[in-house]
Amino acid sequence: MDKTAEKKDSIFSKLSRVSGTGALLPLLIIIIFLSIFTKSFLTTSNIMQVLRQAAVYSIMATGMTFVIITGGIDLSQGSVLALCCVTSAFTINSTGNMWLGIIVAILTGAVVGLVNGVVVAYIKIPAFIMTLGSLYVVRGLTLYITNSTQVAVQHDKFKVIGQGFLFNIPIPVYIFLIVGAIAYIILEHTATGRYIFAIGSNEATTRLSGVKVERNIIKAYLFSGICVALAAVVYLSRLSAAQPTAGQSYELEAIAAVVIGGTSIAGGEGGIFGTLVGAVIIAIIRNGLVLLGVGSFFTQIVVGLIIVGAVSLDVIRRRLAMNK
Numbered sequence: 101m102d103k104t105a106e107k108k109d110s111i112f113s114k115l116s117r118v119s120g121t122g123a124l125l126p127l128l129i130i131i132i133f134l135s136i137f138t139k140s141f142l143t144t145s146n147i148m149q150v151l152r153q154a155a156v157y158s159i160m161a162t163g164m165t166f167v168i169i170t171g172g173i174d175l176s177q178g179s180v181l182a183l184c185c186v187t188s189a190f191t192i193n194s195t196g197n198m199w200l201g202i203i204v205a206i207l208t209g210a211v212v213g214l215v216n217g218v219v220v221a222y223i224k225i226p227a228f229i230m231t232l233g234s235l236y237v238v239r240g241l242t243l244y245i246t247n248s249t250q251v252a253v254q255h256d257k258f259k260v261i262g263q264g265f266l267f268n269i270p271i272p273v274y275i276f277l278i279v280g281a282i283a284y285i286i287l288e289h290t291a292t293g294r295y296i297f298a299i300g301s302n303e304a305t306t307r308l309s310g311v312k313v314e315r316n317i318i319k320a321y322l323f324s325g326i327c328v329a330l331a332a333v334v335y336l337s338r339l340s341a342a343q344p345t346a347g348q349s350y351e352l353e354a355i356a357a358v359v360i361g362g363t364s365i366a367g368g369e370g371g372i373f374g375t376l377v378g379a380v381i382i383a384i385i386r387n388g389l390v391l392l393g394v395g396s397f398f399t400q401i402v403v404g405l406i407i408v409g410a411v412s413l414d415v416i417r418r419r420l421a422m423n424k
Contacts, residue, residue, distance in 0.1 A: 123361050123377040130384055138391040148270055150387045151380070152338075155272035156181075156331045158379035160350060161357035162276075162283045163213075163327025165375045166320040168358050169287075171300045171367030172220060172227035174324045176212065176234035177354055181347035183242045184208045184332035189251040189342035198258040205336075206329040212238060213325020217318035235351075242344045251342040262337030272334045276376070279330060283323070284372040296320055300367030356403055357382055359410045366418065 134141040160177050167174045184205040192201035216234055220227045264271045287293035295316040298306040307313045336342055361378030363370025382403060389399050 123374050123381065126360075127377055127381050127384070130381065130388065134384070134388040134391065138388065141388065141391055144268075146387065146391075148268075148273075150383050151273045152270040153387065154380045154383035155270070155276040156335050157350070157353050157357055157382055158276040158376050159279050159327050159331040159334065161354040161361075161375045161379050162279055162372060163324035164351070164354040164358050165283070165361075165363055165370055165372055166287070166296060166323045167227070168355070168363055168365060169296050169300045169367055169370050170317055170320045171303070172317070172320065173231060173355070174213075174216065174321065175228065175231040175351050176216060176238055177324065177328050177351035178347035178349060179235045179238035179242065180209055180212045180325060180328045181332045181335060181350055182342075182344055183212070183238050184329045185336040185342035185346055186242055186246055186251060186344060188333060188336055189253045192253055192255050192258060193251070196255070198255050201258070202333050205333050206326055209325040209327075209329025209332070210322060211325070213322045213328075214318065216325070217321030220321065221314035221317040239344075246342070246344040248344055250344065253336060253340050253342065258337055259340055260337070262334050262339070272338070275330065275334060276379075279327060280372050280376050283327075286323075287372060292316060292319055297368060300364075300369070302368075353382060353403070356407045359407055359414070364414050364418070365411055366414070 131141075140146050160181070164174055164177065187208045188201040188205035191204040192198055195201070212234065216227075216231055219225050219230050261271055261275075266274060287296065295306065295311050295313075296319075298309070298311060299313055299316060303313060332347075335346065357378035358370065358375050359365055359378070360381055361370070361374025361376070363374060385402055385406075386399050389402065
């Protein structure tokens with residue numbers, strides 16, 4: 101085998117080890133299908149619109165990836181997004197300082213994530229129950245402090261974050277790629293990342309190995325909260341208004357992106373690359389169905405079927421692995 105062939109084998113072997121590369125095939129199939137059956141899908145403006153829409157989902161899903169790899173779940177993300185939007189909007193309107201508004205949003209998300217993590221890690225309430233409770237508590241708090249009315253934000257520089265372009269690419273695209281890159285480094289190249297994978301694979305063994313399990317579970321939920329806050333900043337900037345009902349079912353979109361991207365719902369396996377691809381797939385499906393003239397309700401059916409299919413494949417794969 102010559103050096104060129106060896107180099108190609110090395111590249112393909114490295115790519116095969118990246119979690120989530122399996123999601124590239126369905127992405128390619130969807131792109132080809134929509135390119136054939138719609139006239140405007142592959143236009144530059146439409147592609148940029150799809151990537152802009154994918155930004156919020158992908159940032160939230162990045163945080164969700166950490167939680168799901170530990171074997172947990174965060175159902176409060178959609179409600180937290182709304183609360184972060186509202187606290188940020190109030191801060192910007194009262195101070196005129198957009199950076200202070202962004203910091204307040206991040207602190208809001210971090211506090212909710214920290215509370216979720218502490219309760220799940222130390223009180224041992226199942227993550228599903230804890231974050232489901234947070235979903236209702238946070239949503240109720242958001243409705244209360246806004247009196248169920250939206251809060252408009254008038255700040256031209258702040259709008260650039262969600263509506264602006266840099267080198268003809270939407271700024272939210274840069275944000276979700278930067279967040280994804282940071283998350284990838286944490287998961288793949290730090291002790292915290294290794295511990296998060298270990299907890300999801302076998303928590304008891306990880307604890308016996310001397311790892312502070314509770315501390316790392318808290319880190320996962322804290323990161324989820326921060327990611328939601330960043331997504332809220334993009335969302336608020338794009339719409340220029342904080343709606344107390346914002347983010348409803350967004351946590352399900354995030355879970356869908358994570359699962360489609362190859363992260364096991366049982367924990368212990370997954371990665372950020374697949375999550376980002378999964379978020380783009382969801383955004384493309386939504387966009388494609390609109391271009392095909394399909395009703396919005398059908399989008400929910402398609403996304404639901406994809407989630408069931410992805411989880412089913414993961415369960416089948418695990419059973420086959422156990423029987424070997």
